[in-house]
Structures are given as structure tokens and as C-alpha cells.
Amino acid sequence: MSRPLLFLDVDGPLNPYAAKPERRPEGYTTIRVALHPGRPLRVWLNPSHGPALLSLPYDLCWATTWMDAANRWIAPVVGLPELPYVDFGDRLLTHRPDGVHWKTEAIVAYAEGRPFAWVDDEQSPADEAFVAEHHPGPALLHHVDPRIGLRERDFAMLRNATLT
Numbered sequence: 001m002s003r004p005l006l007f008l009d010v011d012g013p014l015n016p017y018a019a020k021p022e023r024r025p026e027g028y029t030t031i032r033v034a035l036h037p038g039r040p041l042r043v044w045l046n047p048s049h050g051p052a053l054l055s056l057p058y059d060l061c062w063a064t065t066w067m068d069a070a071n072r073w074i075a076p077v078v079g080l081p082e083l084p085y086v087d088f089g090d091r092l093l094t095h096r097p098d099g100v101h102w103k104t105e106a107i108v109a110y111a112e113g114r115p116f117a118w119v120d121d122e123q124s125p126a127d128e129a130f131v132a133e134h135h136p137g138p139a140l141l142h143h144v145d146p147r148i149g150l151r152e153r154d155f156a157m158l159r160n161a162t163l164t
């Protein structure tokens with residue numbers, strides 16, 4: 001039996017970028033990433049998140065603007081192995097007039113009907129509707145507050161979700 005997929009965003013769930021900037025949240029470490037020329041990006045990451053995610057009954061997959069760069073910059077710090085990732089191609093950050101998030105169609109295509117949870121800080125009712133219409137299997141769109149990031153209650157909810 002294959003397990004459900006867990007599509008994992010970085011900025012929001014793992015990096016609580018919207019927390020008060022002068023105060024790093026407890027349990028987090030800071031990395032500075034120079035993905036582009038200019039000022040390096042400050043990223044807060046929690047080394048307890050990887051083990052907590054790996055303990056869940058899902059197959060993990062990145063679904064983030066970082067795409068494969070998440071394996072280089074994020075995975076080693078949070079304690080995750082190299083993971084597959086959704087390649088958004090030219091949909092990356094491309095606004096849709098129907099209000100559906102630019103990630104959603106690619107995530108549904110990647111899942112190919114397999115049950116999934118999607119952990120992100122940016123889903124909306126338009127995404128719920130899109131997934132309900134285009135994805136034949138069970139799906140859980142789990143929203144995480146980007147001021148807070150993933151917490152034990154999120155892991156408990158994902159652990160107890162019935163997606164098979």
C-alpha cells in the first residue's frame with residue numbers, strides 16, 4: 001500500500017517569515033542564503049521539524065518556490081533527506097486570474113490521483129474548489145500561519161488525518 005503524499009512548502013510552514021523580525025522564534029536557527037545577487041535571504045529553520053515530518057505516515061515532497069534548492073539549503077538544516085520536488089516550470093509565481101494558487105494545478109498533476117496533504121501558508125477556497133474538481137482522491141489542504149510555522153498541533157492533525 002502506498003502512503004499519501006505530503007506536499008511541503010518552505011516559506012511559512014518551515015520558515016515563519018512573518019514572525020516579528022527582531023525576534024527569532026524559540027527553537028529556530030538562522031541561515032542566510034544567497035540565491036540571487038544582492039542581499040542574502042534570512043531564513044529561520046527548526047531542526048525538530050525534519051524528524052517530526054519523517055515520523056508522519058506520508059511520503060514527503062517539496063512544493064515550494066525553492067524547488068530543488070530546498071534539498072541543498074533547507075533539508076540539511078531541518079533534518080530531512082533529499083526529497084522529490086514539484087517542478088513548477090514556468091508556472092512558478094505566475095498569477096492566475098481565477099484566483100487558484102499557481103502551485104495547485106501542478107500539485108494535482110503530480111499526485112496523479114494519489115491521496116495527499118498539502119501544507120502551505122497560501123491556500124484559499126479557490127484551491128479547495130480546484131482540488132475537489134480535478135483530484136479524484138482524498139486531499140487535505142492544511143494551512144499554516146506564516147507568523148508561527150509548523151507546530152505540534154499541525155503534526156498531530158496530519159498524523160490523525162484519514163486520507164486513504
Ligand SMILES: [Mg+2]
Binds near residue numbers: 009
Ligand atoms: Mg509559503
